[in-house]
Amino acid sequence: MRARLSFPLTALAAGLLSAGQASAQDPVELTMYYPIAVGGALTDVIDGLVDEFEAEHPDIDVEAIYAGNYDDTRVRAMSAIEAGDPPQLSVLFSIDLYELLEQDAIIAFDEVIETDEQREWLDSFYPGLMENGQVDGQTYGIPFQRSTIVLYWNKDAFEAAGLDPETPPETWDEMAEMASAVHEASDGEQWGVMVPSTGYPYWMFQAFAFQNGHRLMSDDGTEVYFDDPAAIEALEYWVSLADEHDAMPDGAIEWGTLRQNFLEQSTAMIWHSTGNLTAVRNDAEFDFGVAMLPMKTQRGSPTGGGNFYLFKDSSEAEQQAAMTFIQWMTDPERAAAWSIETGYMGVSPAAYDTEALRDYVESFPPAAVARDQLEHGTAELSTYQGGRIRRALDNAVQAALTGQMSAAEALAQAQAEADAALRRYAR
Secondary structure, X not given: OOOOOOOOOOHHHHHHHHOOOOOOOOOEEEEEEEOOOOOOOOHHHHXXXXXXXXXXXXXXXXXXXXXXOHHHHHHHHHHHHHOOOOOOEEEEEHHHHHHHHHOOOEEOHHHOXXXXXXXXXXXXXXXXXXXXXXXXXXXXXXXXXXXXXXXXXXXXXXXXXXXXXXXXXXXXXXXXXXXXXHHHHOOOOOEOOEOOOOOOHHHHHHHXXXXXXXXXXXXXXXXXXXXXXXXXXXXXXXXHHHHOOOOOOOOOOOHHHHHHHHHOOOEOEEEEEHXXXXXXHHHOOOOEEEEOOOEOOOOOEEEEEEEEEEEOOOOHHHHHHXXXXXXXXXXHHHHHHHHHHHOOOOOOHHHHOOHHHHHHHHHOHHHXXXXXXXXXXXXOOOOOOHHHHHHHHHHHHHHHHOOOOOHHHHHHHHHHHHHHHHHHHOO
16 A cells, blocks of 8 residues: 655656656655454554554655465565565564575564664563564564463353353363353353364464473474473363363364354353454453463463564665664554554553553453463464474364374374474474
């Protein structure tokens, strides 16, 4: 959505332009690929921000290209690079980092920053959100559209089942018991809990594994640990919610329709991104709560969502213009407004110190749950050959949940596939 700026040209200027020389007043043009399939249509919000930025910075022109979900957006951005029309910046999965580095597609922000103010800005974000954006002391990703997985629960459904509507489950055992109670009290009309197993099943599984004290990957992206006994136990628990506790439906649970399932009260609890928070608040016709995920040996959720990246093959002017835009987008006041508008996290402590977000959290405490859960967070699963690795794990999770394989068999197969993909990266 480029806002073209026109300027009166003298005959001399027109002659220069006809000779191929750009006017000094032409804006720096930036292309940004942006994912939209992440919990609701955000195009209007982003369009509004881009319009506001361009009004304040008439020397910079930003074209936002909405390319689908995160995977679609990465493919579109890489295809543009191969076609010789690379973007200057994009919002892509924070876990795309190793693949983008391997494709030599991005540059570190450390190479572009020039001022003390920019260096302070680089250090201003929550450390937990920076884990998926830094390698070898260099910062390649700046958090923007970031989340953790949170538990949404229907207080009315809890009360109808004889549960305390103000008390969500703290542990795995409690979640299974409460979910079973809801399903039984509703005579099978309402499920107790739904955890999505399409879209991003690896993300949900990573949460279960981390809650059982297990981290799925090495810090350098070269190894994974899918077949560890703690990981197997985590997947067995997930399977048991349907098989043993009759608390969750059998088979696949769709990511894309899960929020609607909750709003329609076909389930009393869901695990989903905090990015759905504002939509749930706007549309729920019942009293609901939001809590940190339940635990086995420890609390925890992987972070998730998208980071800003700077792409290679950009001029110095384009890099500085992209920096200006990214700094503007992550300004505390703007990050606060973004969090209120969408439910995604304010990405810096300063965002939560703004009057707007401070007042919002005071009036609507669920808005602080994802931030508070960062204390118990872990980096999202990110490795070299990340697409292949996540696909192997997704397939394993779905095979176990649909009864095609045991948890141990499925994770052993995923481990073997991952080992084969990562063998050449071993250090």
